[in-house]
Structure formats: structure tokens, C-alpha cells
Amino acid sequence: MADTTPSQSGQALLFLTDEQLRKGIEAMYFAYRGFTSDPDRILATKEYGRAHHRAIHFIHRSPGTTVTNLLAILGVTKQSLNRVLRSLIDDGLVESRVGRQDKRERHLHLTPQGAALERELSDAQRDRMRAAYRAAGPVAVAGFRQVLEAMMDEDMRRQYEALKDRTV
Amino acid sequence: MADTTPSQSGQALLFLTDEQLRKGIEAMYFAYRGFTSDPDRILATKEYGRAHHRAIHFIHRSPGTTVTNLLAILGVTKQSLNRVLRSLIDDGLVESRVGRQDKRERHLHLTPQGAALERELSDAQRDRMRAAYRAAGPVAVAGFRQVLEAMMDEDMRRQYEALKDRTV
DNA sequence: CACAATACGTCAGCCTTGTTGACACTCCAA
DNA sequence: TTGGAGTGTCAACAAGGCTGACGTATTGTG
Numbered sequence: 450m451a452d453t454t455p456s457q458s459g460q461a462l463l464f465l466t467d468e469q470l471r472k473g474i475e476a477m478y479f480a481y482r483g484f485t486s487d488p489d490r491i492l493a494t495k496e497y498g499r500a501h502h503r504a505i506h507f508i509h510r511s512p513g514t515t516v517t518n519l520l521a522i523l524g525v526t527k528q529s530l531n532r533v534l535r536s537l538i539d540d541g542l543v544e545s546r547v548g549r550q551d552k553r554e555r556h557l558h559l560t561p562q563g564a565a566l567e568r569e570l571s572d573a574q575r576d577r578m579r580a581a582y583r584a585a586g587p588v589a590v591a592g593f594r595q596v597l598e599a600m601m602d603e604d605m606r607r608q609y610e611a612l613k614d615r616t617v
Numbered sequence: 618m619a620d621t622t623p624s625q626s627g628q629a630l631l632f633l634t635d636e637q638l639r640k641g642i643e644a645m646y647f648a649y650r651g652f653t654s655d656p657d658r659i660l661a662t663k664e665y666g667r668a669h670h671r672a673i674h675f676i677h678r679s680p681g682t683t684v685t686n687l688l689a690i691l692g693v694t695k696q697s698l699n700r701v702l703r704s705l706i707d708d709g710l711v712e713s714r715v716g717r718q719d720k721r722e723r724h725l726h727l728t729p730q731g732a733a734l735e736r737e738l739s740d741a742q743r744d745r746m747r748a749a750y751r752a753a754g755p756v757a758v759a760g761f762r763q764v765l766e767a768m769m770d771e772d773m774r775r776q777y778e779a780l781k782d783r784t785v
Numbered sequence: 786c787a788c789a790a791t792a793c794g795t796c797a798g799c800c801t802t803g804t805t806g807a808c809a810c811t812c813c814a815a
Numbered sequence: 816t817t818g819g820a821g822t823g824t825c826a827a828c829a830a831g832g833c834t835g836a837c838g839t840a841t842t843g844t845g
Contacts, residue, residue, distance in 0.1 A: 464755040470743045471678075473750070473762065474652075475780060478671075479773045480765035481649050482692070484642075498801055503646075510639075517821065524650070529803055531823065553812050553821045575638045581767035582641070585760065587632040592753065592760025594641065597648035599749035605647045612643060666830060684793065697832055699794065721792040721841045791842075800833075806826090813820080 487573035495566075496540075500525075500533045502570055505559065508543060509567045510612060513556040515548070522608055542566060655741035663734075664708075668693075668701045670738055673727065676711060677735045678780060681724040683716070690776055710734060 463469070488502050507522050508514060520530055534557075537543040542563035548554035559567060582590050601609060631637070656670050675690050676682060688698055702725075705711040710731035716722035727735060750758050769777060 464758050465747055465750055467743065469758075470746045470750070471739070473746050473758070474739075474742055475678075475777060476762055476765040477649070477652055479777045480768040481645070483769045483773060484645055486770060500802060510643075515821080516823090525802085526804065527822080528805085528824080532802080535823090548821095551813075551821080553810095555822070571639070571642075574642055575635065577768060578638045578641050579633055581764050582633055582638070584767040585763040588756070589760030589763040590632050590637075590641070592757030593764035594644055595753040595757040596749050596761035597644040599752040600648040600745060601651045602654060605651060609643060609647045668831060685791090693831085694833065695793075696795080696834085700831075703794090716792095719792080719842070723793070787845090789842100789844080791840100793840085794838085796835105796837085798834090800831105802830090802832100804827100804829075808823105808825085810823080811821085813818100815816100815818090 483577065484574070487577055488570045491570055491573060496536070500529075501537060504530065504533050504537060505542070505563060505567045505570065508557045509559055509564065509571075512558050513546075515554045515556060517554075519557065522612075524605075537563065651745065652742070655745055656738045659738055659741060664704070668697075669705060672698065672701050672705060673710070673731060673735050673738070676725045677727055677732065677739075680726050681714075683722045683724060685722075687725065690780075692773075705731065 485499065489499060492498055492502060503523055504519065507519055511518070516527070516530070516534070520527055523530060534543065534545075538545055540562075541560055544558045544560050544563075545555045546558065548556055585593070598606060598609070653667065657667060660666055660670060671691055672687065675687055679686070684695075684698070684702070688695060691698060702711065702713075706713055708730075709728055712726045712728050712731075713723045714726065716724055753761070766774060766777070
């Protein structure tokens with residue numbers, strides 16, 4: 450890892466000025482609001498919130514995942530997740546199947562209705578993402594992903610990487 | 618704006634596949650958690666939350682801004698902001714000065730204590746940002762910013778742009 | 786001047802989503 | 816058989832969003 454020794458702090462490191470970093474921080478803040486706004490709008494018309502979206506997303510992403518697994522990915526408490534999961538199961542969007550090898554585990558799957566909502570939400574989010582990607586171009590997208598991955602915590606990056614290349 | 622006509626959908630548009638978009642969405646989710654984790658940790662030791670951080674950040678950013686102005690930037694209700702602002706003022710981190718031209722307006726400023734907390738928080742956030750920027754390099758950073766800006770809502774982009782080039 | 790509009794503060798009540806603590810149940814493995 | 820892991824659930828609480836309503840300066844306008 451290079452240090453900012455005086456000899457290096459010329460044109461090459463201009464992108465590391467406090468001003469540039471602050472712009473990046475604000476860009477991150479405003480962009481994240483855009484990022485969540487479309488699903489939020491859809492969810493507001495239904496009985497659900499962002500927490501439901503996250504659960505649905507990762508169950509779709511890794512069908513058959515266990516509750517503990519989901520807990521680790523989402524980084525919330527069991528009780529918090531349980532409330533969300535409870536409503537999704539009661540409403541018939543998520544199915545909880547007792548594990549075959551280990552009957553203590555519950556394997557989570559989306560029902561057809563759950564899959565439908567997942568599609569509606571992710572379509573909206575992907576549309577915005579696609580527009581942004583298209584506007585910025587492939588080189589920018591590669592940079593975007595690089596910076597985001599460098600910004601994650603170690604353990605988050607591990608979970609992200611684990612999900613990243615799965616064939617779904 | 619290019620369409621995805623069959624003739625174009627070769628190698629050139631591979632970065633627009635659903636799989637790529639989904640990775641981008643997850644990267645955004647995990648990265649945002651990293652992005653907020655350092656300030657959150659600091660705030661947890663004090664009496665404050667993320668909402669206080671946002672207020673402090675933008676007051677620092679635009680000293681003398683009015684309440685209505687801050688309301689527009691943060692996109693929350695008056696009541697919600699007031700609760701946060703109240704505690705910051707009571708604790709002596711923010712000063713609210715009656716407007717000179719228009720005495721209905723309150724101009725918000727950080728006190729020395731408020732500025733100290735702002736520095737503590739933004740130092741932590743900038744450190745992570747700097748590390749990510751340094752790891753990814755200037756080209757990636759440019760792409761990162763491009764994609765984020767393309768992902769904002771129109772009105773958010775306007776506010777972001779308005780802030781972007783101010784001399785602070 | 787009278788009155789509407791603006792900027793702000795505040796009370797009351799509601800929701801979502803996070804937290805901790807405690808407890809029970811099932812089941813696996815040593 | 817017994818400890819511990821995986822799970823579900825109850826209760827209580829807090830932060831931080833929201834709406835609706837109302838009060839009070841102050842300002843601009845007819």
C-alpha cells in the first residue's frame with residue numbers, strides 16, 4: 450500500500466484530496482437514495498418495507514438458504530428477521546421447509562407469489578441500474594464495481610464474493 | 618441513447634446482463650453498509666444516530682443554511698428534522714441564528730464542538746473512502762462517480778450538483 | 786392597513802425496523 | 816444422556832421515519 454509521501458503527491462494523487470473524497474461521499478449518499486427509491490415506492494403500496502425486500506432478494510438469490518444463513522448475510526438479529534419472515538410466510542410469499550438432514554433447520558424458498566413480487570421489485574431496481582450502466586459505459590461500470598468492493602468490510606466482502614459467482 | 622438492438626448485443630453489451638446488474642445491486646448494498654459503518658460505530662458511543670450525522674454533514678457543508686433548505690436536501694419532514702436539530706442545538710453542537718434579512722429564517726451553523734464531531738465522523742468515513750479510492754485507482758474512481766451520478770433521481774442530482782462545486 | 790403566505794416550532798400519534806433479554810423446543814453429536 | 820446448536824417467540828424498548836393539526840413570528844401583497 451503506497452504512502453502519500455511528498456514525492457508522490459503530485460497530479461497522480463489529486464483524486465485523493467479531501468474535496469474529491471467528500472464528493473464521493475455525497476455521491477454515495479444521493480445515489481443510494483435513488484437506488485432504493487423504486488422498490489420503496491412499490492413496497493409502500495403493499496404491506497411491506499425495505500426489510501422485506503432484502504429478505505426476498507436473498508431468498509431468491511439462494512433458494513433453500515437457512516435462517517441462520519440469512520441472518521449472517523443481512524446482519525440483523527434473529528428477532529428482527531423473524532418478524533419480517535413471519536409476515537412473508539403468513540402471506541404466502543415465502544415457504545419454510547424443515548430440513549431433511551437436519552430437521553432443526555428451516556430452508557427458505559419463495560412461493561410463486563413471492564417470486565412474482567421479487568421480480569417486480571428487482572425489475573424496477575434493475576431498470577435504474579441498467580440506465581445508469583448504459584449512460585456510464587462498461588469502463589465506468591468496471592471502476593464502479595472496483596471501488597464498491599474496496600469499500601466493503603472484510604466479512605461483508607466475503608459474503609459478497611460467495612454470492613457473486615453462483616449460478617442461479 | 619443506444620437501444621439494445623440485436624446487432625449491438627454482442628460483447629459490447631455484456632455488462633448489461635441481468636447477472637451483471639444483480640452483482641451491481643448487491644455490491645451497492647454491501648458497500649453502503651461499509652460506507653456507514655464507521656460513523657455509526659462512533660455515533661453509537663454518543664447519543665446520536667445516522668440522522669444526526671446527516672444534519673451535521675450538510676450544515677458543515679453549507680454553513681448558514683436554513684431549515685427549509687436542509688429539509689429539501691435531506692428529504693425528510695420538518696418534524697423529523699426538528700427532533701434531530703433540537704437535540705443538536707440543546708447539546709451545543711449546532712447554533713441557530715435568526716436571519717438578518719428575513720427574521721423568519723433560522724441560519725444553522727456548527728459550534729466548535731459540532732465541528733469537532735463533524736471532523737471525527739468525516740475523518741472516519743474519508744479514511745475508508747480514501748483506502749477504497751487508492752486501492753481502485755483514479756480511472757476506477759472516475760467510473761464510480763459517473764455511475765453513481767447516473768443512478769440519482771433528477772432532483773437529487775440537482776442538489777448534488779449544486780453542492781458539488783462549492784468552495785468550502 | 787388587512788390579510789395571505791412563508792418559515793419555523795411543536796404536540797400527538799402512528800409505523801417500521803432495529804435492539805436486548807428471556808425462555809422453550811427440537812435435534813445432533815459426543 | 817446431556818450439552819449445545821438451530822430455531823421460534825414473547826415482551827419491552829428506541830431511533831427515526833410519517834401524517835395531521837395548530838401556534839407564532841414575519842413578510843409580502845392587494
